[in-house]
Amino acid sequence: MAKYNTQEIETKWQAYWDAHKTFKTGADQTKPKYYCLDMFPYPSGAGLHVGHPEGYTATDIICRYKRANGFNVLHPMGWDAFGLPAEQYAIQTGTHPSITTKKNCDTFRSQIKRLGLSYDWDKEINTTDPKYYKWTQWIFIRLYNTWFDETLQKGRPISELPIPQDVEAKGKVAVREYRDSKRLAYYADAHVWWCKHCKIVCANEEVLADGSHEKCGTKEVEKRNLKQWLMRISLYGDRLLKGLDSVDWPQGIKDMQRNWIGKSEGAEVDFAIADKAGNATSDKLRVYTTRPDTLFGATYMVVAPEHKLVSALTTPENKAAVEAYVKAAALKSDMDRTELAKEKTGVFTGSYAINPLTGTSIPVWVADYVLTGYGTGAIMAVPAHDNRDFDFAQKFDLPVICIMEPDATCPAETKALVLDGKACWPADGKYIKSENATLSLNGLSKKDGLKKVVAWLEEKKFGKATVNYKLRDWLFSRQRYWGEPFPIIHWEDGEITALDDKELPLLLPEMKEFKPGDGGESPLANATDWLNVVDKNGRKGRRETNTMPQWAGSCWYYLRYIDSLNEKEFLNGNLEKYWMPVDLYVGGAEHAVLHLLYSRFWHKVLHDLGLVSTDEPFHKLFNQGMILAYAYEDEAGSKVPTDEVEEKNGKFFRKSDGKELKQIIAKMSKSLKNVVNPDDVVKQYGADSLRL
Amino acid sequence: MGPLDAVKPWQTQGLEGMYRFLSRAFRAVIGEEDTTTYMEGPLPETLSKVMHQSILKVTDSIEKLSFNTAISQLMIFNNELTKSETRYREACETFAKLLQPFAPHLAEEMWARLGHDASLAYANWPSADAKMAEESSVEVVFQVNGKLRAKVSVPKDTSKEDLVKLAKENDRIKVYLENATIVKEIAVPGKLVNFVVKPGK
Numbered sequence: 046m047a048k049y050n051t052q053e054i055e056t057k058w059q060a061y062w063d064a065h066k067t068f069k070t071g072a073d074q075t076k077p078k079y080y081c082l083d084m085f086p087y088p089s090g091a092g093l094h095v096g097h098p099e100g101y102t103a104t105d106i107i108c109r110y111k112r113a114n115g116f117n118v119l120h121p122m123g124w125d126a127f128g129l130p131a132e133q134y135a136i137q138t139g140t141h142p143s144i145t146t147k148k149n150c151d152t153f154r155s156q157i158k159r160l161g162l163s164y165d166w167d168k169e170i171n172t173t174d175p176k177y178y179k180w181t182q183w184i185f186i187r188l189y190n191t192w193f194d195e196t197l198q199k200g201r202p203i204s205e206l207p208i209p210q211d212v213e214a215k216g217k218v219a220v221r222e223y224r225d226s227k228r229l230a231y232y233a234d235a236h237v238w239w240c241k242h243c244k245i246v247c248a249n250e251e252v253l254a255d256g257s258h259e260k261c262g263t264k265e266v267e268k269r270n271l272k273q274w275l276m277r278i279s280l281y282g283d284r285l286l287k288g289l290d291s292v293d294w295p296q297g298i299k300d301m302q303r304n305w306i307g308k309s310e311g312a313e314v315d316f317a318i319a320d321k322a323g324n325a326t327s328d329k330l331r332v333y334t335t336r337p338d339t340l341f342g343a344t345y346m347v348v349a350p351e352h353k354l355v356s357a358l359t360t361p362e363n364k365a366a367v368e369a370y371v372k373a374a375a376l377k378s379d380m381d382r383t384e385l386a387k388e389k390t391g392v393f394t395g396s397y398a399i400n401p402l403t404g405t406s407i408p409v410w411v412a413d414y415v416l417t418g419y420g421t422g423a424i425m426a427v428p429a430h431d432n433r434d435f436d437f438a439q440k441f442d443l444p445v446i447c448i449m450e451p452d453a454t455c456p457a458e459t460k461a462l463v464l465d466g467k468a469c470w471p472a473d474g475k476y477i478k479s480e481n482a483t484l485s486l487n488g489l490s491k492k493d494g495l496k497k498v499v500a501w502l503e504e505k506k507f508g509k510a511t512v513n514y515k516l517r518d519w520l521f522s523r524q525r526y527w528g529e530p531f532p533i534i535h536w537e538d539g540e541i542t543a544l545d546d547k548e549l550p551l552l553l554p555e556m557k558e559f560k561p562g563d564g565g566e567s568p569l570a571n572a573t574d575w576l577n578v579v580d581k582n583g584r585k586g587r588r589e590t591n592t593m594p595q596w597a598g599s600c601w602y603y604l605r606y607i608d609s610l611n612e613k614e615f616l617n618g619n620l621e622k623y624w625m626p627v628d629l630y631v632g633g634a635e636h637a638v639l640h641l642l643y644s645r646f647w648h649k650v651l652h653d654l655g656l657v658s659t660d661e662p663f664h665k666l667f668n669q670g671m672i673l674a675y676a677y678e679d680e681a682g683s684k685v686p687t688d689e690v691e692e693k694n695g696k697f698f699r700k701s702d703g704k705e706l707k708q709i710i711a712k713m714s715k716s717l718k719n720v721v722n723p724d725d726v727v728k729q730y731g732a733d734s735l736r737l
Numbered sequence: 738m739g740p741l742d743a744v745k746p747w748q749t750q751g752l753e754g755m756y757r758f759l760s761r762a763f764r765a766v767i768g769e770e771d772t773t774t775y776m777e778g779p780l781p782e783t784l785s786k787v788m789h790q791s792i793l794k795v796t797d798s799i800e801k802l803s804f805n806t807a808i809s810q811l812m813i814f815n816n817e818l819t820k821s822e823t824r825y826r827e828a829c830e831t832f833a834k835l836l837q838p839f840a841p842h843l844a845e846e847m848w849a850r851l852g853h854d855a856s857l858a859y860a861n862w863p864s865a866d867a868k869m870a871e872e873s874s875v876e877v878v879f880q881v882n883g884k885l886r887a888k889v890s891v892p893k894d895t896s897k898e899d900l901v902k903l904a905k906e907n908d909r910i911k912v913y914l915e916n917a918t919i920v921k922e923i924a925v926p927g928k929l930v931n932f933v934v935k936p937g938k
Contacts (some may be wrong), residue, residue, distance in 0.1 A: 048760075048763075048769060049843075054846045055844075058845045059842070061845075061856070062858075065856065067858050068858070076928070103802065103804065106799065106838040106839060107799065107802075109837055109858065110861055113834065113837070113838075113858075113860060113861060113862035114862045115861075128883070161842050163839050163858070429832040509808045546773060726752065729753070730752050730756045731756065731759070731842070732842065733755075733759055735752065736839060737755040737839055737840065
């Protein structure tokens with residue numbers, strides 16, 4: 046041999062590893078195990094991006110190291126292959142998404158093999174393979190047949206759900222509806238985000254902070270009321286929160302998950318609606334507040350525009366204004382509405398409610414800084430001690446009553462303003478002007494005040510201590526062809542049933558047209574042969590036409606790798622006990638919230654049902670950084686494609702006019718022509734160099 | 738390659754550097770001749786020390802997912818191999834084993850050239866003798882009134898007293914002590930000596 050010939054050496058050893066199945070997962074369970082997982086890629090038509098190998102190399106280094114140290118290593122790879130691009134390509138060209146997907150997977154596989162990554166290819170999975178999605182559907186049925194026992198904080202089979210006597214008495218339909226109202230996967234009218242551009246509903250999580258749709262980047266999202274499948278992930282809020290304490294994850298990711306779950310402790314308080322004379326009626330407006338201790342300072346109330354009492358509260362002379370306001374609010378995103386810096390808007394309903402502590406009537410407003418999905422969708426406003434309430438009160442000239450003298454952390458001049466109702470003090474201090482005939486908080490500080498007021502409210506039956514979560518139920522259906530079909534039938538008498546396990550997989554029907562309907566129905570609504578079913582009693586039914594979101598397949602793929610060829614079970618219990626949890630999980634931080642939260646939720650349900658032994662799936666998590674590229678921009682700030690740039694003495698110039706350009710760092714993109722193709726790199730320098 | 742969790746721009750220069758490192762490693766362990774002979778038996782002292790240090794450092798860096806530090810150490814090890822006229826089997830095999838997670842193709846090639854039939858993938862990870870990795874000497878600093886005046890290399894187990902003695906005899910320190918009175922002597926073995934002085938005898 047002469048020089049270091051990367052092509053010759055590398056292809057030789059890759060062929061050797063392939064032929065000898067060198068990296069086949071060991072089966073000897075007396076050895077220690079190491080499960081090392083990469084976030085599996087969506088096999089896009091563009092092929093492997095140079096950002097992929099970085100994370101894959103990291104796990105590969107660990108795996109090779111662990112093998113040399115005597116561990117059985119599970120190091121698998123697969124494809125998260127349902128998704129929009131293959132479907133859009135199908136709409137344009139008529140090519141079936143499965144053909145596009147297969148081709149892209151083949152490209153990805155050969156590119157990955159050329160990097161010398163030590164995957165056990167016998168473990169390869171593909172979420173679009175019926176042998177795989179059979180079990181995704183099977184898990185969906187488990188979720189459908191599970192309810193959450195809040196006392197035990199645990200998911201339990203729906204057959205164990207206690208039926209209240211009054212429901213039982215109403216008959217079979219009432220019992221069925223009661224059960225359906227408790228299932229973890231449920232079908233309901235949902236006030237959902239709809240992207241007009243993609244013609245698809247989006248999960249709350251998919252609408253970004255700026256109100257744009259994560260997938261297409263346009264701002265053509267609006268709220269619509271549609272029948273959808275949802276998952277009661279919100280019931281698992283506390284479990285999802287507690288589990289974070291037991292895993293070795295970057296602090297930033299844990300914080301993001303905690304914020305997303307958004308647990309807060311406070312109280313629900315009932316305000317009686319006042320009649321025209323200002324006397325309490327039996328109608329109540331329930332608020333959630335984290336500061337019930339400031340009730341003495343509540344000077345007005347706000348309900349969200351979507352609150353179900355809005356029209357009842359609105360008096361005839363305010364009707365036009367309220368209706369216009371509600372309509373306008375529907376077009377804004379939650380982020381737009383709650384952003385602190387945003388100018389506050391709102392309208393008066395004309396109604397008043399009675400502060401249970403002071404007995405005074407206070408006006409009820411509609412404003413979009415209150416969200417319907419958080420708490421009860423209504424708040425009491427204490428402008429003296431809450432910044433947003435203060436801004437709102439200033440703008441609409443509502444009274445500000447200070448009921449807490451700021452503590453020593455407050456500068457003297459601010460303190461004077463606060464006491465005078467001209468500034469806001471949201472922090473701690475000593476209560477003043479906080480007493481009625483049976484309760485006084487005066488002189489106490491926040492911690493004691495909270496306790497005392499909640500006890501009083503509970504005693505007088507005005508309210509109770511409540512824990513609240515920002516986490517909402519997860520919107521789980523999409524109006525798409527290229528996704529897992531729901532194993533669900535809607536019957537003509539209104540009953541919904543899940544397929545029997547024996548009927549799985551429910552295959553996607555073959556189709557020629559993949560266009561979704563404008564009205565919001567999925568392309569599957571056109572597959573008439575597939576769609577309509579009749580049961581043995583002649584009852585007619587229609588299959589669910591929505592498909593599952595791409596998150597479904599990635600919620601449990603790490604479990605399937607362990608036992609990817611098992612046709613009898615989704616996963617053998619002994620193997621699960623040996624291999625779980627995943628010891629190291631590496632992927633991009635962009636999955637910090639959604640994928641990791643959803644898969645942890647599924648895992649906990651499977652754990653509650655006794656299907657997996659572990660409560661948390663991923664022991665250690667690591668995020669690799671993103672690989673960016675140099676890009677160039679001219680004086681005006683517009684970007685210049687890399688092939689129109691030349692370098693002279695460390696400076697950069699546009700070839701056409703010789704103008705000097707600034708070198709910046711940006712994401713790789715086709716339009717900037719700065720995408721680095723790993724194949725070219727491997728050809729020039731070899732895979733070993735790329736790995737370093 | 739920088740830290741794994743950092744966001745960074747793609748740099749072809751970095752890749753060229755890695756390619757050059759692997760080419761040097763290829764020459765050091767395999768060479769460009771048709772056959773390579775390896776010396777059995779004990780290693781020269783410095784090579785042995787660097788080898789043991791490399792095992793410790795690379796192992797620790799992998800555990801911490803700090804791969805760039807592991808590669809820096811492999812470069813140091815490789816420089817030591819390159820310096821040696823003779824190819825020592827123990828050093829070359831250890832190098833191949835440590836290189837394997839990072840550059841598995843080249844490492845397999847080395848392993849085969851070293852005469853092994855089976856893949857390197859399951860060969861035992863090398864273990865280090867911490868004693869062998871220890872530096873026999875250590876760098877200490879001499880200060881006067883807290884200001885650094887000299888750095889010297891001394892045997893690792895030099896006592897407090899010997900350290901002060903060495904400092905006083907040091908030419909660059911002597912100048913500061915000539916017309917001054919030592920108020921206090923502070924000596925920390927393995928680290929420093931500091932003289933607090935005031936002018937005049």
